[in-house]
Amino acid sequence: MRWEDLTGDQFPEAVKQAEEVCLLPLSCLERHGHHLPIGTDVFIGRELCRRTANLEPAVIFPDYFFTQILEARHVPGTVGIEPELIIRLLENTCREIARNGLKKIVIINAHGGNDNLIHYFAQIQLASRRDYVVYIPQPAYQAEEPSTAAQWETVIDDHAGERETSMILALRPELVRSESLPADNEGVPLERLKPLRDLDTYVGIWWYADHPTHYCGDGHPATAQKGEVWFADRSRALAKAVRAIKDDKEAGRLQDEFFDRIK
Ligand SMILES: [Zn+2]
Numbered sequence: 001m002r003w004e005d006l007t008g009d010q011f012p013e014a015v016k017q018a019e020e021v022c023l024l025p026l027s028c029l030e031r032h033g034h035h036l037p038i039g040t041d042v043f044i045g046r047e048l049c050r051r052t053a054n055l056e057p058a059v060i061f062p063d064y065f066f067t068q069i070l071e072a073r074h075v076p077g078t079v080g081i082e083p084e085l086i087i088r089l090l091e092n093t094c095r096e097i098a099r100n101g102l103k104k105i106v107i108i109n110a111h112g113g114n115d116n117l118i119h120y121f122a123q124i125q126l127a128s129r130r131d132y133v134v135y136i137p138q139p140a141y142q143a144e145e146p147s148t149a150a151q152w153e154t155v156i157d158d159h160a161g162e163r164e165t166s167m168i169l170a171l172r173p174e175l176v177r178s179e180s181l182p183a184d185n186e187g188v189p190l191e192r193l194k195p196l197r198d199l200d201t202y203v204g205i206w207w208y209a210d211h212p213t214h215y216c217g218d219g220h221p222a223t224a225q226k227g228e229v230w231f232a233d234r235s236r237a238l239a240k241a242v243r244a245i246k247d248d249k250e251a252g253r254l255q256d257e258f259f260d261r262i263k
Helices: 011-017 040-056 083-099 112-127 162-170 207-210 224-247 250-261
Strands: 021-026 104-109 133-135
Touching: 021 040, 021 083, 021 224, 040 104, 040 162, 040 224, 083 104, 083 112, 104 112, 104 224, 112 133, 112 224, 112 250, 162 224
Parallel strands: 021 104, 104 133
Antiparallel strands: none
């Protein structure tokens, strides 16, 4: 059930059917190498939510791409929002989702650069009392089913590599410019901060240091079939998490108890 497809009259019934769960697909507008569209993560987030909600009914919030992508502002097409506004906008969005009756907000993140943001966002849910809970299911990052994991041919595979290229081949093949895939080693990390990275020392410029053209991996072995398998695998894992979230009564109760104890 897509939020924007519902009429106002249908909305309350959809909330009931969804057992108050809203899937919030986070993505961004970011360069994906030479061959994939800027909206790659938007398409992936949308599809993950669609498939997950087919298995475990939920209301799906519209594409949400005003997130953390400052590291791509040196390349065309990026929309990088101010950090404070990212947080306020996400907070306001969740508040409005909850005001409409969807008290379990499930962030489905399709953009790797949001990892720190979403976990920080979950932590700051404890800043003030609220009548909803924000959940971040980890299956998006966890081990794939063995048959899914076995299909990949590349070792380095991250941004616009074999997986993401397969996903877009499955969803929007007409947007993939396979002829623009680099023939050189552009997808191999430059490791310009290797001495620090070897010591697990984090610095904000690390992604730019490794991947200034926003390409990591090799899109050549990608196929639509592999993308199809990946989406089916991930949506099964996410649907399991959504089922557990629907059954959960403890997170909200503990949140209330916590705020009751704060004087
Ligand atoms: Zn991506």
